Each structure stands twice: as structure tokens, then as C-alpha cells.
Amino acid sequence: MMPNRTFRVNSFAQAASMLAFALLLFVGCEEPGVVGGAFIDDEGNLVTNEFPVKEMTPTSSVSYSGRLDVVPMGHYNDPLFGEITSVGLIRPDLNSITLNRIDSTETVALKLVFNGTEYGDTLSTAFFDVYEVAEPWRGKQLRYGDQISYDPTKKIGSFAIAQADTALIPMPEDWIFRYNGFISDTTTATDSTYVFDMPGFAIVPDVSRSQKMVFLDLGTDASGTVESETTRLFSEDTTGTFQYQRMADWGAAVQREASILQPTTSYKAMNTFEAFQKIDYEFTRESLVSQNLARVEMIFYEDTELLEGSLPGGHVRPAVTRANIHIVDEGDVGEEVFAGSPVFTTVKDTSINGFRFNLTSTANLFLFDTLQTHKYYLTVETNNGSFQQTVLHGPDSPNESKRPHIIVTAIE
Amino acid sequence: MYSILKKIARREVASYATLFVLAVSLYVAPNQAFAQNDDTQVAKSGSIYSYPGFGMPTDVIGATTVTTGLAGIGMYDPTTSNLSNPGIWALYQYSVGSFQFGLTNHQAEDTFGSAKNSLFSLDQFHFVAPLVKGRLGLSVSMSPVTRSNFRLYQEGTFTAGPDNITFGVDEQGAGGMSRLEVGLGYRITRGLSVGAAIGSYVTSLDNETFIYFSSLRYTPVVFSESFRGTDLGARFGLFYRTQPKEGRPYDLEVGLTYQPSLEMELERSKEGFKSIGGQTQLVNLDVDQSNQFGIIKTAPEFAVGGTVTMNRATMISAEWMQQQWGEAKFELDAEEEAMYSNRSKVGFGIQYHPFRRVTRNGFFHNMKYAVGVSHDSGHLTISGNDIVTNKLVLGLGLPGRRSTSSVDFTFTVGSRGVDRDNLPVETIWGVGVSLNLAEIMFVRPKFQ
Numbered sequence: 055m056m057p058n059r060t061f062r063v064n065s066f067a068q069a070a071s072m073l074a075f076a077l078l079l080f081v082g083c084e085e086p087g088v089v090g091g092a093f094i095d096d097e098g099n100l101v102t103n104e105f106p107v108k109e110m111t112p113t114s115s116v117s118y119s120g121r122l123d124v125v126p127m128g129h130y131n132d133p134l135f136g137e138i139t140s141v142g143l144i145r146p147d148l149n150s151i152t153l154n155r156i157d158s159t160e161t162v163a164l165k166l167v168f169n170g171t172e173y174g175d176t177l178s179t180a181f182f183d184v185y186e187v188a189e190p191w192r193g194k195q196l197r198y199g200d201q202i203s204y205d206p207t208k209k210i211g212s213f214a215i216a217q218a219d220t221a222l223i224p225m226p227e228d229w230i231f232r233y234n235g236f237i238s239d240t241t242t243a244t245d246s247t248y249v250f251d252m253p254g255f256a257i258v259p260d261v262s263r264s265q266k267m268v269f270l271d272l273g274t275d276a277s278g279t280v281e282s283e284t285t286r287l288f289s290e291d292t293t294g295t296f297q298y299q300r301m302a303d304w305g306a307a308v309q310r311e312a313s314i315l316q317p318t319t320s321y322k323a324m325n326t327f328e329a330f331q332k333i334d335y336e337f338t339r340e341s342l343v344s345q346n347l348a349r350v351e352m353i354f355y356e357d358t359e360l361l362e363g364s365l366p367g368g369h370v371r372p373a374v375t376r377a378n379i380h381i382v383d384e385g386d387v388g389e390e391v392f393a394g395s396p397v398f399t400t401v402k403d404t405s406i407n408g409f410r411f412n413l414t415s416t417a418n419l420f421l422f423d424t425l426q427t428h429k430y431y432l433t434v435e436t437n438n439g440s441f442q443q444t445v446l447h448g449p450d451s452p453n454e455s456k457r458p459h460i461i462v463t464a465i466e
Numbered sequence: 467m468y469s470i471l472k473k474i475a476r477r478e479v480a481s482y483a484t485l486f487v488l489a490v491s492l493y494v495a496p497n498q499a500f501a502q503n504d505d506t507q508v509a510k511s512g513s514i515y516s517y518p519g520f521g522m523p524t525d526v527i528g529a530t531t532v533t534t535g536l537a538g539i540g541m542y543d544p545t546t547s548n549l550s551n552p553g554i555w556a557l558y559q560y561s562v563g564s565f566q567f568g569l570t571n572h573q574a575e576d577t578f579g580s581a582k583n584s585l586f587s588l589d590q591f592h593f594v595a596p597l598v599k600g601r602l603g604l605s606v607s608m609s610p611v612t613r614s615n616f617r618l619y620q621e622g623t624f625t626a627g628p629d630n631i632t633f634g635v636d637e638q639g640a641g642g643m644s645r646l647e648v649g650l651g652y653r654i655t656r657g658l659s660v661g662a663a664i665g666s667y668v669t670s671l672d673n674e675t676f677i678y679f680s681s682l683r684y685t686p687v688v689f690s691e692s693f694r695g696t697d698l699g700a701r702f703g704l705f706y707r708t709q710p711k712e713g714r715p716y717d718l719e720v721g722l723t724y725q726p727s728l729e730m731e732l733e734r735s736k737e738g739f740k741s742i743g744g745q746t747q748l749v750n751l752d753v754d755q756s757n758q759f760g761i762i763k764t765a766p767e768f769a770v771g772g773t774v775t776m777n778r779a780t781m782i783s784a785e786w787m788q789q790q791w792g793e794a795k796f797e798l799d800a801e802e803e804a805m806y807s808n809r810s811k812v813g814f815g816i817q818y819h820p821f822r823r824v825t826r827n828g829f830f831h832n833m834k835y836a837v838g839v840s841h842d843s844g845h846l847t848i849s850g851n852d853i854v855t856n857k858l859v860l861g862l863g864l865p866g867r868r869s870t871s872s873v874d875f876t877f878t879v880g881s882r883g884v885d886r887d888n889l890p891v892e893t894i895w896g897v898g899v900s901l902n903l904a905e906i907m908f909v910r911p912k913f914q
Contacts, residue, residue: 100633100677102626345751346738348677348687353627406628412683419743461627465677465687 099466100348105341107352107458110321110448111332113431115388119200119326120193120305122439127182127306128267129259130174132371134364135324135443136313139261140306142270143191143202145254146287147302148237148244156234160289162225164210164255167271167285170219173441174266177368181260184210184223187253193305198326202307204256215268225287254303269440272304306439315364319451320357323377325435325442327388333379333430335460337420343464350417350463354432355408355456357445374434374444375402377409381428391433409446413460511583511638512615513572513882514890515846515853518802520669520693520732520762521614521642523789523809523845526550529564529592532900533861533874534815534838536785539771540721542707545870545904547605549592550769551721552661553705555603555651561905563593568876568898574883576890585615589898597650605649605663611764613642614671632680641671643730643764645699661703669695669730669762689738689751693798695762699728719773727766727793734758734798760797765789765809765845779822783838787811791845807847813840821865834863834874849887856880857894870904 120143127142146164156162164184186208196202210229213221225233229252236248257270273284282288287299310328322329335352342350354377365371378396398411419425435442447456516522528538528548537550547562548554566589574581590609597604618637623630649663671693678686702724708717735758736751752758771785789809796803815838820831837860844853857880865872876898883891 100622100624102624104627345749346687346689346736347740348679349626349684351627351683403628408628410683414685415741415744418740418749422740422742422747422749459627463624463626463631463684465675465689 101343101464101466103341103343103462103464104459105462106449107333107335107354107460108449109332109334110432110446110458111334112321112329113332113387114329115327115386115391116197116199117327117388117392117437118194118196119198119308119439120191120196121303122305122437123272124169124171124439125270125272125304125306126173126267126308126439126441127257127259127270128174128180129261129264130267131265132174132364133314134317134360134445135310135322135371135441137311138267138308138441139259139310140267140308141202141204141259142257143187143193143196143254143303143305143307144257144270144272144285144301145187145249145252145303146233146299148248149302155238156230156289157291160291162230162287162289164223164225165286165288166213166221166223166257167273167283168215168219168221168268169271171269171372171440172266172370173268173372175366175369176266178265179214179216180264180266180268181212181214182221182264183212183258183260185256185258186210186229187256190250190253191303191305192249193303196305196307198308198310198328200307201309202256204258210255256307267441270304272301315360317357317360317445319448320360320445321448323374323432323434323444323446325374325433325437325440327391327433327437329443330391330434331432331446333432333458335430337417337425339421341460342417342421342462344466345421346465347414347417347421348463348465350413350460352411352413352458352460353406353408354458355406355447356402357447357451357456358407360445372440372442374442376400376435377402377411378433379411380431380433382431383429387431391431392437396433417462511572511617512570512585512587512613513892513894514574514581514583514616514618515844515882515892516612516614516642517616517618517639518805518846519794519796519799520671521612523765523791524589524610524613524642525787525811526609527566527589528554529566529874529900529902531783531815531817531836531838532566532898533834533836533859533863533876534783534813534817535840535857535859535861535876535878536783536813536815536838537769537771537787538783539703539723539769539785539787540705540719541771541773541781541783542705542719545865545872546902547592547594549590549605549607549609550703551705551723551771552605552649552651552663552701552703553659553721553723554703555594555605555649555661556653556659557600557651557705558594558596558603559599561593561595563591563903563905564900565589565591566898566900568896570878570894570896572882573893574890575892577888581617581619581890583615583617587613587615601653603651603661605647605651605661607645607647607649607663609645609647611643611645611667612669614639615642629681629683631684633684634678636676636678637673638675639671639673641669641693643667643669647701649701651703651705657706657709659705661705663701665699665701667697667699667728667730667764669693669732685741687738689736691734691736693732693734695730695732697728697730699725699764701725717775719775721771723767723769725767727764727790729761729763729795732760732762732798734760761795762797763793763795765791765794765806779819781817781819783813783815783817785811785813789845794845805846805848807845807852809843809845811840811842813838815839815859817861819863832865832867834861834865834872836861836863844882848889851884851886851889853883853889855882855894872902872904874900874902876900 125142126140129139131137185204188203188205211223379398380391382390528550529546530543530548531538547564572583592607594605620635645665647665651661653659673691704722707719767789769787773783791806792808794806817836842855846853860877863874878896880894
């Protein structure tokens with residue numbers, strides 16, 4: 055009889071497997087904790103480095119002042135950004151949805167609705183006279199600095215804005231009569247004739263009595279617009295029925311005089327592109343510390359001291375909450391920053407009153423690919439009709455901690 | 467008769483083949499599946515002290531003495547393979563094999579906190595076949611040389627411009643140095659034998675780091691670092707045993723082993739996902755190549771051990787091992803290299819095998835019992851403190867009922883580190899299994 059001495063692997067393997075499985079269940083999950091810090095100094099591998107933005111070069115462009123989100127109007131002498139006088143321009147449309155003809159029994163008025171933003175002395179009252187414009191104009195062609203003449207003999211009315219946000223100007227019969235002629239005319243040349251014969255209204259600030267600017271809300275976005283709550287030409291018949299006419303065109307004729315204060319180590323940035331900055335910075339292998347970057351950030355600080363110190367009590371400026379960096383290598387810089395999309399946009403960090411741009415991806419491009427030399431331009435907000443302006447500390451600011459700089463956080 | 471033998475041989479070969487496949491798959495697993503840094507995984511991290519350099523030295527523990535936790539430099543048992551001393555390979559009368567695996571739990575504490583890590587590992591696979599019975603033996607094995615399995619979590623703060631940022635670093639490492647070895651043992655005289663082995667040594671270390679920040683402006687940083695290198699190395703052994711006397715098999719066994727150091731060039735690569743120009747790409751983070759290659763040098767090792775067999779069933783072993791870690795190198799990190807210091811380990815163990823006695827009564831007489839203690843001065847000296855490891859191992863063996871094969875279980879408790887200078891102290895406990903195969907492949911059955 056052959057003795058059965060064959061070892062059965064399966065029995066052992068099964069026993070061992072079961073044992074191992076039971077042990078795994080018994081031991082349970084890991085609980086990694088903060089242990090070993092005394093002899094493992096990995097946190098020392100996280101390194102930060104700061105280096106300055108080399109240069110800020112003031113740049114300016116004469117940008118567009120028509121067909122924007124709002125129409126600025128008023129007068130304010132800003133010690134830092136200059137004396138601004140803005141004449142609002144609007145022209146009621148002919149293509150009304152409901153208004154085909156105005157009866158003599160109807161009341162016709164221009165309703166101006168402001169967006170509540172003020173620039174200047176908030177405690178003051180702004181006075182305006184409304185005239186008929188004396189020359190044809192197109193909102194899309196209006197630029198800051200343009201002047202549009204109005205006919206002082208054709209005054210439509212006057213109004214004052216204190217804290218209210220609406221003004222109502224009744225239309226004279228003469229104007230209604232001429233306007234009726236256009237809205238009932240169905241010939242094809244009507245529109246161009248209308249632009250020439252009835253160029254619209256100029257809302258002219260009384261410079262001697264006004265120390266603030268307000269901003270007309272056009273309600274240009276059709277969706278969700280309540281006709282009675284936005285800027286419209288409207289008529290009301292004897293039964294109390296309203297009909298509304300939108301504005302066909304709008305803009306502002308803005309004049310700005312040089313300011314009293316001219317900062318030397320801080321730089322202006324205005325959403326009208328009257329002032330923005332060309333930025334020069336440079337990455338090097340040394341300044342970026344290593345190829346393992348956690349974050350590369352470029353920070354610009356507002357010169358809050360200058361901004362606040364230059365305003366009398368009760369005066370305000372529309373806030374700047376957003377800054378952008380554009381790349382413009384070719385073409386007209388002003389056109390590109392107006393029409394092009396920024397490569398970086400950041401919201402103001404109110405805790406430091408600064409704008410922080412995340413350049414990590416760009417720095418990685420420098421490290422791992424080819425970072426082409428570009429021309430970078432720093433702008434604030436968008437050219438939207440409001441005056442959003444700020445002053446940024448420059449590379450030579452006496453406040454060294456506020457100079458624009460780049461912070462690199464890397465793992466060595 | 468021939469067909470019966472052939473059938474037996476086929477079954478034997480099948481058994482070994484199964485074992486070999488299982489061993490290889492388990493051996494490879496720690497470098498692949500268990501090296502994955504997946505939070506859902508368990509049992510993949512070991513001692514925090516395996517962080518520095520190329521890992522913590524892993525001693526060769528022969529299956530002969532696994533139940534005492536000793537290497538087995540000076541002990542021969544014909545039924546269990548002994549990987550630690552090449553000189554012993556000459557003595558086997560029939561082929562033996564073993565593989566060992568275990569689960570170790572490290573509970574670490576220091577003044578900053580605590581951590582619990584568990585590590586499942588295949589410790590070794592070993593197979594010895596007598597080419598000339600009792601004279602010349604061939605050994606094939608796979609075993610770890612060092613092992614690095616850790617998970618480390620640290621927190622810190624830094625200032626970047628206007629921000630004070632708190633960050634956390636979660637670092638996990640897996641891998642180590644392993645050897646695939648072939649060796650021969652040759653008996654020179656009746657009592658004296660020598661052996662040598664040559665092995666392919668492979669280092670494979672993978673660390674993955676995850677850094678996250680308290681500020682949302684900072685996106686988490688994830689990168690991995692790997693080290694690879696290969697080299698050839700050798701081990702040598704000498705073994706002497708006294709001749710049997712009436713009533714007990716051997717009086718005394720003594721072994722010596724020596725392993726010279728080996729130098730290996732490690733290649734380091736560092737990779738991570740980065741947003742480059744708005745597109746996320748996997749990039750090499752070491753393209754400047756300033757630190758991509760570095761030499762590592764293992765510690766030369768000398769060990770001596772002896773066993774006294776008091777009667778057929780009781781064996782008392784003692785060992786001393788010295789590793790010159792002061793000579794070891796880790797060029798890629800001088801700070802970590804500076805932690806290396808010479809290591810000595812002493813161990814003492816008793817095994818009791820009642821089934822070997824002439825009279826065998828009852829269930830408990832069919833088992834192997836063992837106990838061993840060891841003191842290890844450690845290969846690291848940090849802030850002037852040796853990272854000492856003390857262990858107590860209890861062993862229980864179950865011999866096969868109709869074969870000389872066995873399965874041994876070990877239970878280990880111990881501690882590592884010192885409670886000074888904020889260093890972590892680890893409480894270790896583990897369980898291990900050693901499957902020992904001893905077969906008759908090359909033995910002609912007695913009844914023939």
C-alpha cells in the first residue's frame with residue numbers, strides 16, 4: 055500500500071486565506087494621523103517667493119460712450135479723476151409695439167429712470183435741462199470727448215434729481231405733432247429722415263448747480279423689462295391706458311478736464327479706458343522656485359489712502375469690483391480691450407483691497423512649454439457707461455508692501 | 467510502480483506549481499495593488515520609520531525559526547526551509563519550500579498625535595532542492611531586503627503675501643528593495659558546510675503626495691515620486707553541526723553569514739498633473755535633471771547564530787546580527803542618509819516540538835510551540851536616539867498529519883522608537899503564517 059504523503063496545498067491555502075481574511079476584518083481601516091513630524095520635515099519643502107511687477111506703463115484710449123448699459127449724465131468735479139460733464143443723449147424709437155399714433159387727447163411724457171448709482175455729492179441735487187439735439191448722432195459712433203450740439207431754443211423741460219430715481223418730462227405739443235408725422239409714416243426713408251429731423255433729446259446738466267452724476271437705465275434688455283418701470287416715452291389716454299416707446303439710440307457726450315491731483319507713484323485705472331496700464335512682468339526658472347507649483351499669483355493693491363483722502367465727506371465714486379488682464383499684441387489697443395475678452399479676470403479681494411490674478415497656468419506654460427512674449431494690459435470693469443475708476447499702487451510706491459508683485463508658492 | 471511514482475511526482479509538481487504561482491502573485495501584489503494610494507484600501511501602511519531612505523531593513527527569517535522570530539542562522543531542520551544561511555542548503559535530504567505572509571499593525575504615537583497603520587505583506591518565498599542529497603543543495607528564493615510602507619500626514623502654515631495659509635500634506639509610500647536569488651550549499655565535511663547565493667536586487671519605491679490648502683485660491687497639489695534601480699548582490703554562509711549522539715540528534719549547531727554591501731544607482735522620477743495654458747497635463751516635474759540619479763548603498767551584514775538541542779524536542783537558539791548602516795548611502799537625500807547608524811540585533815528563542823518525541827499522547831503533542839525575543843538597535847539614529855525595536859514572538863506550528871509539511875503561525879508584539887524628542891513610539895503587533903512544504907519528490911519510497 056502506497057502511503058498517502060502528498061501534501062495538499064489547497065487545504066493550507068484555504069486555511070491561510072481564511073485566516074488572512076479574518077485578520078483583515080479584525081484589523082480594520084487605517085487611521086492616518088499627525089505622526090512623525092519631529093523627524094520628517096516635509097513641510098519645509100513648501101517654499102514661497104515674491105518678486106515685483108517690473109513696470110506699469112499708463113495707457114489711454116478714446117473709447118465709446120454710446121449704446122452702453124447706462125447713460126451717464128451730470129456734472130462732478132472729482133479731485134482725483136477730473137471734472138466731468140456728461141450730457142445724456144436719447145432718441146425715442148419709431149417702431150413701437152403699440153404706439154402707432156398719438157391723439158391730441160393723450161398725455162405724452164418722457165420718463166427717465168435712473169439706476170440708483172451716484173457719483174459725487176450724494177447729499178446734493180442735480181439739475182438738468184432737456185433740449186432737442188441739433189445735429190444727427192449715432193450712439194455706436196459716440197466716443198468720450200465728443201460734443202453734440204443742442205438747440206437752446208428748443209427746450210423740452212427741466213428736472214432735478216435728489217434721491218429720487220425717476221424724472222417725468224411732459225412733451226410739448228409741437229414735438230408731439232412732428233413725432234406723430236414720423237410714427238404714422240410707412241415709407242422706407244422714414245428712419246433716416248427721423249434721425250436727421252428729430253435727432254432726440256439732450257439732457258444737459260446745470261453745471262453751476264450740479265455736483266453729482268446719475269446714470270440712466272435704458273431697460274434695453276427686453277426680457278423681464280417692465281415697461282412702466284424703465285426709461286420710456288409714454289402716452290396715456292383718457293381711459294388711463296398707457297402706451298410705451300423704447301429708446302432707439304442712446305449715449306453720452308462726456309467732457310473731462312484734467313484733475314487737480316496727479317499721483318506719481320500710483321496709477322489710474324478707469325473703465326472708460328481713459329486710463330489703464332500696460333504691465334511688464336517676467337518669469338525666470340529661479341523666480342518660480344521649482345517646477346512643482348502650487349500657485350502663482352499677481353497682486354495689485356488699490357491706493358485706498360489716495361482714493362478716500364481725495365473725496366470730501368458725503369461724496370462717493372462707483373466702486374470697482376473687478377479687474378482684467380488683456381493680451382493685445384497687435385492692432386489698436388483701445389479697440390481690443392473694448393471688444394476683446396480678457397485672459398484673466400478677478401474679483402476684488404476686499405480684505406486687502408487688491409486684485410489677485412491666478413497666473414499658475416501661465417507659469418506652467420513657461421516651465422513646460424513655450425510662453426510667448428505678450429503685451430499685457432490691466433483694465434478694470436467694462437466700459438459700461440458708468441464711471442468706475444480706481445488708483446493702484448505702482449512699482450515705485452513708497453508703501454513697499456503694496457507694490458504690485460508676484461507670489462510663487464512651490465514644492466521644492 | 468513506475469506509474470505510481472509518476473503519478474505521485476505529477477501531484478507533487480502540481481502542488482509546488484500552485485504554491486509558486488500563489489507566491490509570485492502575492493509577491494508582486496504589494497508592489498502593485500497594495501502600492502496604490504487608494505483611501506479605500508486597508509492594510510497597506512507600516513512603520514512610520516520606514517519613511518527615510520530606501521526603507522526599513524527586512525530581515526531574512528528562515529522558516530525553521532519563524533516561530534521564534536529569529537533568522538535561523540544556526541539551525542537546520544530537514545522539514546523546513548532555511549533561507550537565512552546558505553550553508554544549510556547543502557544538508558537537505560529532500561526538497562522543501564515555504565512561503566510566509568503576515569499582517570502587521572503599527573499603532574504610532576508622538577506628542578503631535580497618533581496613527582494606526584496596517585500592512586499585509588508576503589514576506590518571502592523559498593524553495594530548496596537537493597541536487598546531491600545531503601551534500602549539494604540548490605536554493606531559489608524571493609525575499610524583501612528593505613520595505614517602505616508608510617502613510618504620513620502633516621500640517622503646517624505658511625505666509626504668501628497677504629495670506630496665512632494652513633496646509634496638510636498626506637504622503638503615502640510603498641515599495642522597497644527585493645531580491646530574487648539563486649544559491650548553492652555544499653557540505654565539505656560531515657559537519658561543515660558552506661553556501662553562497664547571488665541575487666538580482668531590485669528597488670522600487672513609489673511615493674504619492676497630496677497637499678491641500680485652507681484657502682480656496684489654492685488648488686490641491688498632487689504628485690508622485692518613484693525610485694527605480696537594480697543590481698546584483700551576494701550572500702555567503704557557513705554552517706557547522708556536531709555529530710549525532712545516541713538519544714538525541716544533534717548537540718550543537720553554529721552558523722555564520724556575511725552579506726557584502728551593494729551599490730545601486732537609483733533613478734528618481736517625479737510626475738504630477740499641472741494646468742498648462744489652461745489644459746491639464748501629466749508632466750515630469752524633474753526636467754532640470756539636477757537630482758534624477760543617486761547612489762544607494764546597502765549596509766554590509768554579519769551574523770552569527772547557534773542552536774543547542776537539549777533533547778529530541780527542545781531547541782534553544784541565540785543570534786547576533788550586525789549591519790553597518792553607518793556605511794550605507796542614500797545620495798538623493800543627505801538629510802535622510804544622515805539618520806543611518808549601525809544596527810545590531812540580538813535574539814533568543816526556544817522551540818518545543820513534542821511530536822518528535824518517541825511517545826506522542828494527545829492533541830497538544832502534535833503541535834510545535836515556540837517563543838522568541840529580540841532586541842534591535844535599529845538602523846536610524848534621530849536626534850541622538852536609536853530607534854530601538856523590541857519584539858516578543860509566540861509561535862504555534864501544525865505539522866501535517868501524514869506528511870512532514872506544516873503550517874506555522876506567529877504572533878508578534880513589540881515596540882519601536884523612543885519616547886524622547888517628540889519621536890513617535892510604535893506599538894507593533896502582528897500575525898504571520900508560514901506554509902512549509904517538505905516533500906518526497908526526490909526520495910525513493912522506503913517500501914520499494
